[in-house]
Amino acid sequence: MTASHALVTASTFSASANKLGQVIGAVAIFFAVLLVIFYAAGRATGRFQRPLTIFVFLAPAIVLLLVGLVIPAIRTFYLSFHGPQLVGAKAVGFDNYKWAFTNPTEQQVLLNTLLWLIVAPIVSTALGLLIAVAVDRMKRQSIVKSLIFMPMAMSFVGAGIIWKFVYDNPGAGRPQDGLLSQIVITLGWKHPPIWLLSHPLNNFLLMVIMIWIETGFAMVVLSAAIKAIPDDVIEAARVDGAYGPRLFFSVQIPMIRATLIVVLTTVMIATLKIFDIVKAVTGGNFGTNTLANDMWAQTFVQFNVGHGSALAVVILIAVTPLLVYNIVQLRKERTVR
Amino acid sequence: MSATAEIEAAPVVRQPAAKEIRKSFSSKTASILVIILTILWTVPTFGVLITSFRPASDVTNSGWWEFFAHPNVTFSNYNQVLFKGGFGVSGGIIPFLVNSLAITIPATLIALTVACMAAYCLAWVRFRGSDTIFFIVFALQVVPLQMSLVPLQRFYNFGAHIGSVPIFPALHLGKHYPLAQIWVSHTMFALPLAIFLLHNFIAQLPRDLMEAARVDGANHFRIFRTVVLPLITPAVASFAIFEFLWVWNDLLVALTFGGYSQASTPVTARLQQMIGQYGNNWQLLTAGAFVAMIIPLIVFFALQRYFVRGLLAGSVKG
Numbered sequence: 001m002t003a004s005h006a007l008v009t010a011s012t013f014s015a016s017a018n019k020l021g022q023v024i025g026a027v028a029i030f031f032a033v034l035l036v037i038f039y040a041a042g043r044a045t046g047r048f049q050r051p052l053t054i055f056v057f058l059a060p061a062i063v064l065l066l067v068g069l070v071i072p073a074i075r076t077f078y079l080s081f082h083g084p085q086l087v088g089a090k091a092v093g094f095d096n097y098k099w100a101f102t103n104p105t106e107q108q109v110l111l112n113t114l115l116w117l118i119v120a121p122i123v124s125t126a127l128g129l130l131i132a133v134a135v136d137r138m139k140r141q142s143i144v145k146s147l148i149f150m151p152m153a154m155s156f157v158g159a160g161i162i163w164k165f166v167y168d169n170p171g172a173g174r175p176q177d178g179l180l181s182q183i184v185i186t187l188g189w190k191h192p193p194i195w196l197l198s199h200p201l202n203n204f205l206l207m208v209i210m211i212w213i214e215t216g217f218a219m220v221v222l223s224a225a226i227k228a229i230p231d232d233v234i235e236a237a238r239v240d241g242a243y244g245p246r247l248f249f250s251v252q253i254p255m256i257r258a259t260l261i262v263v264l265t266t267v268m269i270a271t272l273k274i275f276d277i278v279k280a281v282t283g284g285n286f287g288t289n290t291l292a293n294d295m296w297a298q299t300f301v302q303f304n305v306g307h308g309s310a311l312a313v314v315i316l317i318a319v320t321p322l323l324v325y326n327i328v329q330l331r332k333e334r335t336v337r
Numbered sequence: 338m339s340a341t342a343e344i345e346a347a348p349v350v351r352q353p354a355a356k357e358i359r360k361s362f363s364s365k366t367a368s369i370l371v372i373i374l375t376i377l378w379t380v381p382t383f384g385v386l387i388t389s390f391r392p393a394s395d396v397t398n399s400g401w402w403e404f405f406a407h408p409n410v411t412f413s414n415y416n417q418v419l420f421k422g423g424f425g426v427s428g429g430i431i432p433f434l435v436n437s438l439a440i441t442i443p444a445t446l447i448a449l450t451v452a453c454m455a456a457y458c459l460a461w462v463r464f465r466g467s468d469t470i471f472f473i474v475f476a477l478q479v480v481p482l483q484m485s486l487v488p489l490q491r492f493y494n495f496g497a498h499i500g501s502v503p504i505f506p507a508l509h510l511g512k513h514y515p516l517a518q519i520w521v522s523h524t525m526f527a528l529p530l531a532i533f534l535l536h537n538f539i540a541q542l543p544r545d546l547m548e549a550a551r552v553d554g555a556n557h558f559r560i561f562r563t564v565v566l567p568l569i570t571p572a573v574a575s576f577a578i579f580e581f582l583w584v585w586n587d588l589l590v591a592l593t594f595g596g597y598s599q600a601s602t603p604v605t606a607r608l609q610q611m612i613g614q615y616g617n618n619w620q621l622l623t624a625g626a627f628v629a630m631i632i633p634l635i636v637f638f639a640l641q642r643y644f645v646r647g648l649l650a651g652s653v654k655g
Binding site for chain 2: 019067072086134162176292315
C-alpha cells in the first residue's frame with residue numbers, strides 16, 4: 001500500500017466515523033425529546049389527560065401519513081385531470097385517461113402490467129406453497145428454506161445485475177458468458193436470441209426475477225400457516241378418511257385460505273409498485289414497460305405530470321378490489337375477537 | 338385435549354394415515370423437485386460470486402462455469418471496487434456503504450418508534466374513529482411510492498401553501514440535512530405496513546395485564562414504556578430487520594431525496610450508476626453487487642429466525 005493510498009484510506013475512515021457519530025447523535029436527540037414529551041404529557045390530569053395521550057401517541061404518525069401519502073395522493077388525483085405542467089396546468093377532463101387506454105404504446109404497457117399481475121403473484125404463491133408442503137418433512141429443510149428465501153434480502157438492483165448476467169448473450173463469435181444461453185446451446189439450440197430484446201419473451205424473463213424474489217416470502221408465510229393448523233382438525237379429518245392429496249386440498253388449503261389470499265394480495269401490491277426491476281434490466285425498453293415504470297418515466301423523463309398522475313390513479317383503482325376484500329376479511333376477524 | 342384422546346383411542350387408525358401423508362408429500366419426487374428448485378434458485382447468485390473472483394481476461398474469454406476447469410482466483414476486482422473505482426467511477430464504494438448505514442439505522446429506528454406509538458394508541462386507547470383510522474392506515478399501503486415523490490419534494494423545498502398563503506415554511510432539508518430528509522421520507526412510507534403489523538401484535542397482548550396496570554395507577558405512557566415495549570420487543574426486532582433490509586435495498590427514495598452526491602447517496606444508487614459505467618466489465622459489476630449485498634445478507638442469515646417471525650406476525654395472524 002502506497003503512502004497516498006494509506007492517506008486516502010485514513011481520511012475515508014475518519015470521515016465515515018464522523019458521519020456515523022453525527023447520525024447516532026441525531027437519533028439520541030430524537031429519543032431524548034420523546035422521553036421528555038412522554039414525561040411532561042404523563043403529568044397531565046383531569047379532562048385533558050385522555051385527549052393529550054391520544055394526541056402524543058398518534059399525532060406524529062398521522063402528520064407523517066398526511067404529508068407523505070394522503071395529501072400527495074389527493075394531489076395526484078387532481079393532477080390527473082389536468083395538463084402536463086406541475087403548476088398552473090389547465091383542466092383537461094378525462095383526456096389523460098383517454099390517452100392511457102387508447103394510445104397503442106400505453107395499451108402495450110397495460111397489457112404487460114396485466115400479465116405481470118396475473119403471472120408473478122400466482123406463480124410465486126403456487127411455488128411457495130409447493131415448496132412449503134414438499135419441504136415440510138425433509139431433512140435439513142432449513143438449508144433449503146434459507147436458500148430459497150435469500151433473494152428477499154437482496155436489492156432489486158442487485159437482483160437485476162444477477163439476472164442480467166444470466167440473460168447475457170454477447171452474440172455469435174464471442175465467448176458465451178450468459179448461463180441461459182449456454183444452457184440452451186448445450187440443449188441444441190445453436191443460436192439463441194438476444195434474450196432481453198426478444199418481445200414478448202423478455203416480459204416473462206423479467207417476471208422470473210420478481211418470482212425469484214417473492215417465492216421465498218410465500219413459502220415462509222404459507223409454511224407457518226400449514227404448521228399452525230390445529231392438530232385435532234387434522235386428526236378429525238384423518239378419522240373421517242381424508243388422506244394425502246385429499247387432506248391437502250379439502251382440509252389444509254381451506255384452512256389456510258385467508259393466508260393464501262394475504263400472500264397473493266401482498267405480492268400483487270408489490271408487483272404493482274415495482275419499477276426497479278424493469279428500470280435496472282431493460283429500462284422499460286423493447287416492449288417491457290409496465291405501469292409503475294411508465295408512471296415514473298412520464299413524470300420524471302417526459303415531464304408530463306398529467307399522464308403520470310393518470311397512470312398512478314389507474315394503479316390505485318386496479319388494486320382497490322383486492323384491498324376491499326382484505327379489509328372485509330380483517331373486519332370479520334376483528335369482530336370475532 | 339380431544340387430539341390426545343383420539344391418539345389413545347385410535348392408534349391403529351392414526352398410524353397408516355400418518356404414513357400415507359408422509360408418502361404423498363415426502364416422496365422421492367417431492368424431494369427431487371425441491372432440490373432442483375433450490376439449485377435453480379441459488380445458481381444465478383453463485384455465478385455472480387464466482388465471477389467476482391475471476392481475473393478480467395478470464396471473464397471476457399469464458400463463462401463462469403469454466404472456472405471449475407481453470408480455477409484462477411484474484412482479489413483485484415474487490416480491491417478496485419472498494420478503494421479505487423476506474424472506468425469513469427471515481428473513488429471506492431466505501432463512503433457509499435457508510436451512507437447506507439447512516440440512512441438505514443435512523444430511518445428504521447424512527448419509523449418503528451412512531452409506528453409502535455400509533456399502534457398502541459389504536460389498539461388500547463380506543464376512541465371514536467380509532468377503527469376507521471386503523472383501516473385508512475391499512476388502505477394506505479396501496480398508494481404507490483411514486484405518487485408521493487413530486488408533491489413531497491415540493492413540500493420539502495417550498496413548504497405548503499393554500500392559494501398563495503403559506504401554511505408551512507420551506508425546510509430546505511435537502512440542502513443542509515439531506516440524510517434527515519431521507520429518514521423522514523422512509524418513515525412516512527414505512528408507516529402503513531409497520532402500524533398494521535405492530536397493531537396486530539399489540540392488540541393480542543392480554544387484556545388483564547393492561548387492566549392490572551391501569552388499576553395500579555399507571556398512565557398510558559408508563560404502560561407503553563414498562564409493559565408494552567418489553568413484551569413486544571421480539572415483534573419489534575423482527576420488523577426492524579424487515580425495515581432495515583427494505584431501506585438498505587431501496588433505490589427510489591434515496592435517489593429522489595438524496596441525489597447523486599457523496600454526502601447522501603447509498604450503495605444501491607451507486608450500484609445503479611455502476612451498471613452504466615462498468616457496462617460489460619462483469620468482474621467489477623459482480624464484485625460491486627456483492628459488496629452492496631454483504632451487509633443485508635449477514636443481517637439476514639444471522640437474524641433469519643426473527644425476520645421470519647416478523648413476517649408471520651403480520652401475515653398469518655392478520
